Amino acid sequence: MEIIQTIAGLLEAVRRNKPIVHHITNYVTVNDCANIALAVGASPIMADELEEMNDIVSIASALVINIGTLNRRTIESMVAAGKRANERGIPVVLDPVGAGASGLRNAAVERLLSEVKIGVLRGNLSEIRFAAGLESLTKGVDASEADLARNEETAQQVAERAATKLGCIVALTGAIDVISDGKRTLHIHNGVPQLSGVTGTGCMCSTLIGAFCGAKQEGDLLLAAAAGVAAMGIAGELAAEAAEGKGSGSFHIAIIDAVSRMDSELLASRAVIEAAAL
Amino acid sequence: MEIIQTIAGLLEAVRRNKPIVHHITNYVTVNDCANIALAVGASPIMADELEEMNDIVSIASALVINIGTLNRRTIESMVAAGKRANERGIPVVLDPVGAGASGLRNAAVERLLSEVKIGVLRGNLSEIRFAAGLESLTKGVDASEADLARNEETAQQVAERAATKLGCIVALTGAIDVISDGKRTLHIHNGVPQLSGVTGTGCMCSTLIGAFCGAKQEGDLLLAAAAGVAAMGIAGELAAEAAEGKGSGSFHIAIIDAVSRMDSELLASRAVIEAAAL
Amino acid sequence: MEIIQTIAGLLEAVRRNKPIVHHITNYVTVNDCANIALAVGASPIMADELEEMNDIVSIASALVINIGTLNRRTIESMVAAGKRANERGIPVVLDPVGAGASGLRNAAVERLLSEVKIGVLRGNLSEIRFAAGLESLTKGVDASEADLARNEETAQQVAERAATKLGCIVALTGAIDVISDGKRTLHIHNGVPQLSGVTGTGCMCSTLIGAFCGAKQEGDLLLAAAAGVAAMGIAGELAAEAAEGKGSGSFHIAIIDAVSRMDSELLASRAVIEAAAL
Numbered sequence: 001m002e003i004i005q006t007i008a009g010l011l012e013a014v015r016r017n018k019p020i021v022h023h024i025t026n027y028v029t030v031n032d033c034a035n036i037a038l039a040v041g042a043s044p045i046m047a048d049e050l051e052e053m054n055d056i057v058s059i060a061s062a063l064v065i066n067i068g069t070l071n072r073r074t075i076e077s078m079v080a081a082g083k084r085a086n087e088r089g090i091p092v093v094l095d096p097v098g099a100g101a102s103g104l105r106n107a108a109v110e111r112l113l114s115e116v117k118i119g120v121l122r123g124n125l126s127e128i129r130f131a132a133g134l135e136s137l138t139k140g141v142d143a144s145e146a147d148l149a150r151n152e153e154t155a156q157q158v159a160e161r162a163a164t165k166l167g168c169i170v171a172l173t174g175a176i177d178v179i180s181d182g183k184r185t186l187h188i189h190n191g192v193p194q195l196s197g198v199t200g201t202g203c204m205c206s207t208l209i210g211a212f213c214g215a216k217q218e219g220d221l222l223l224a225a226a227a228g229v230a231a232m233g234i235a236g237e238l239a240a241e242a243a244e245g246k247g248s249g250s251f252h253i254a255i256i257d258a259v260s261r262m263d264s265e266l267l268a269s270r271a272v273i274e275a276a277a278l
Numbered sequence: 279m280e281i282i283q284t285i286a287g288l289l290e291a292v293r294r295n296k297p298i299v300h301h302i303t304n305y306v307t308v309n310d311c312a313n314i315a316l317a318v319g320a321s322p323i324m325a326d327e328l329e330e331m332n333d334i335v336s337i338a339s340a341l342v343i344n345i346g347t348l349n350r351r352t353i354e355s356m357v358a359a360g361k362r363a364n365e366r367g368i369p370v371v372l373d374p375v376g377a378g379a380s381g382l383r384n385a386a387v388e389r390l391l392s393e394v395k396i397g398v399l400r401g402n403l404s405e406i407r408f409a410a411g412l413e414s415l416t417k418g419v420d421a422s423e424a425d426l427a428r429n430e431e432t433a434q435q436v437a438e439r440a441a442t443k444l445g446c447i448v449a450l451t452g453a454i455d456v457i458s459d460g461k462r463t464l465h466i467h468n469g470v471p472q473l474s475g476v477t478g479t480g481c482m483c484s485t486l487i488g489a490f491c492g493a494k495q496e497g498d499l500l501l502a503a504a505a506g507v508a509a510m511g512i513a514g515e516l517a518a519e520a521a522e523g524k525g526s527g528s529f530h531i532a533i534i535d536a537v538s539r540m541d542s543e544l545l546a547s548r549a550v551i552e553a554a555a556l
Numbered sequence: 557m558e559i560i561q562t563i564a565g566l567l568e569a570v571r572r573n574k575p576i577v578h579h580i581t582n583y584v585t586v587n588d589c590a591n592i593a594l595a596v597g598a599s600p601i602m603a604d605e606l607e608e609m610n611d612i613v614s615i616a617s618a619l620v621i622n623i624g625t626l627n628r629r630t631i632e633s634m635v636a637a638g639k640r641a642n643e644r645g646i647p648v649v650l651d652p653v654g655a656g657a658s659g660l661r662n663a664a665v666e667r668l669l670s671e672v673k674i675g676v677l678r679g680n681l682s683e684i685r686f687a688a689g690l691e692s693l694t695k696g697v698d699a700s701e702a703d704l705a706r707n708e709e710t711a712q713q714v715a716e717r718a719a720t721k722l723g724c725i726v727a728l729t730g731a732i733d734v735i736s737d738g739k740r741t742l743h744i745h746n747g748v749p750q751l752s753g754v755t756g757t758g759c760m761c762s763t764l765i766g767a768f769c770g771a772k773q774e775g776d777l778l779l780a781a782a783a784g785v786a787a788m789g790i791a792g793e794l795a796a797e798a799a800e801g802k803g804s805g806s807f808h809i810a811i812i813d814a815v816s817r818m819d820s821e822l823l824a825s826r827a828v829i830e831a832a833a834l
Contacts, residue, residue, distance in 0.1 A: 247535025257803025
């Protein structure tokens with residue numbers, strides 16, 4: 001399958017080009033994001049002070065904005081970094097953690113989407129629904145059960161509608177992952193339920209997307225997003241095997257292990273990606 | 279023993295109700311707190327910006343305030359979140375990390391105790407002694423050796439006096455854990471010395487208490503605090519077995535593993551809790 | 557070898573004296589720094605609010621300043637803490653993470669070096685070169701490949717010139733580690749390439765240096781720096797063995813394991829240190 005070969009090639013490009021991925025992210029999962037970036041072959045930078053955003057973004061190949069523990073100060077840094085990334089033409093990944101859970105988050109996401117050209121928006125069903133201005137019932141930072149109760153077709157519809165409305169790639173992750181640019185839509189069938197038992201697997205997925213987006217200039221962001229989501233799902237599968245019977249602490253560590261050991265052949269052989277029927 | 283059965287039932291309630299536990303906490307151990315919350319079955323949120331405290335606390339079942347890396351900005355968020363939690367009647371757990379080590383911490387703890395109704399105060403002997411305005415010799419963020427040199431009866435007296443004075447549950451953790459509301463006092467004999475060789479085991483204990491406090495409306499906070507302390511101690515025991523001969527990094531991971539695998543039967547069979555003689 | 561015996565003795569002193577090492581550090585690797593400090597036998601404090609710097613530094617035996625995720629607020633805390641440490645005569649370790657990557661970092665390092673007497677400056681080749689005002693080509697927070705392409709003699713020259721110019725110990729870590737006070741120079745041949753695949757191994761090294769510097773009053777900081785660098789390198793070697801075939805997540809945990817199990821005999825038997833020819 002051509003998509004699979006492209007994705008496998010992107011992993012090789014990450015390892016070869018070691019893209020610098022600048023993160024403005026939360027302090028809960030930042031260590032995991034840095035380590036998974038290194039594991040996949042990228043070079044992470046984490047910095048959030050407004051005054052250095054211009055300098056740091058100027059040496060980066062991709063920018064990941066994650067609003068997990070946003071505050072007034074860092075929101076300004078996010079906007080400034082995003083604008084600089086747009087000027088330079090490097091891709092911006094936005095992870096709207098907890099969108100819908102507070103007015104501050106809502107306003108920040110709305111502002112980022114209006115002032116910064118986002119390349120890939122990655123979130124769960126509730127977060128994507130909110131970010132696209134679709135109705136949602138968010139419960140904290142996890143996808144609400146009310147949202148999850150709706151069916152897979154809904155996830156596809158939400159991803160496609162959000163992508164069309166926002167003009168970016170949407171990577172909606174959950175039991176089944178849906179990646180869409182509004183016209184092309186991919187379903188990814190990798191992953192395990194244990195991924196929701198560790199904090200930051202969504203954040204790490206966004207970091208992987210950032211690494212794949214930064215691996216090549218002028219690459220297809222839909223496939224870069226799919227590569228990140230597939231790599232995360234496969235890492236979860238491998239980690240579940242490695243940590244079988246141990247628990248969520250060991251599973252957490254095994255995720256990083258799996259990404260660090262992943263090569264393009266493994267990625268190609270395990271990725272389960274299908275183009276969605278329109 | 280009735281207490282044991284109640285505590286075991288609380289673990290089932292956490293798993294069933296998945297309480298949202300909002301944390302305003304330090305950036306040192308926040309990842310462990312989020313992961314242990316998930317491991318026990320709760321849904322953690324970590325957020326600290328004043329402007330969103332009202333929204334976030336409004337969807338939470340419990341609030342954990344941990345002053346480990348407090349600053350001027352987050353102190354205001356702690357107070358605001360605490361007040362909102364009080365309005366909603368959800369329990370507030372306060373972890374006065376390093377109380378006594380600086381004037382800023384002293385003032386913050388005093389302010390939190392005066393402006394917010396605290397449900398459970400969890401700390402080591404030095405921290406509790408300070409928070410209750412009893413004399414103490416604090417050395418950094420660990421219980422001072424001078425304090426530890428005093429005997430177990432002292433820990434009980436400190437917990438009881440602090441609980442009576444502050445009108446809340448006090449969970450004083452150390453070689454022997456003492457939980458008291460000033461009238462009822464429990465001793466918990468779980469745990470291993472290795473727990474003090476990993477940062478954040480106190481913070482994680484406070485998170486577990488938050489999860490158990492949030493599991494049921496109108497529950498008995500004394501027993502919820504005992505459940506959190508017992509679960510942490512048992513996790514330490516199991517982790518010490520699992521990481522035997524490996525070191526403190528593996529022990530750290532094994533703590534999370536143990537909580538994620540813990541069920542009510544295991545908790546009931548391993549918890550060693552006795553009511554203290556008055 | 558006398559140096560080795562002194563270093564081994566320093567490890568015993570850390571375990572015996574449990575020095576409090578105050579950190580103002582980044583939120584990416586802070587948990588690892590706290591855990592490696594505990595593993596080596598020190599007592600870590602992490603705090604960054606200006607108002608409590610005086611109190612906290614007053615109970616510390618060493619101060620570690622790490623600018624990884626600096627901001628306007630914490631820069632002031634770093635300067636204040638450094639000045640207080642100088643007043644008390646306790647050693648200050650500076651880790652100029654990402655020096656050269658932004659004007660803000662440049663200005664912060666310059667200010668710290670001019671307003672605070674630094675005991676040990678630890679960084680990679682690019683960071684040290686920048687901090688000493690030597691020309692460099694920095695790419696993000698890792699030593700630039702252009703810098704690394706130069707030879708080992710260069711690392712020694714840079715360390716010696718930087719130490720002479722700045723009047724402090726320079727610990728330049730990389731494929732080969734060079735420690736110099738401008739007159740005496742040591743090469744340390746421990747470590748494994750995998751150390752660069754985990755975030756924070758540089759930060760953890762700075763923490764270990766802080767612990768060794770704080771172990772004894774009036775100790776030789778050159779040897780304390782060498783002890784920290786050697787301990788980190790040996791931990792990497794042991795971790796590589798323990799995590800053989802597993803991946804970078806397991807290697808990360810095994811680093812902490814190795815430090816927690818390290819004793820003075822192991823340190824003495826594995827440290828490969830040579831005095832550099834002048």
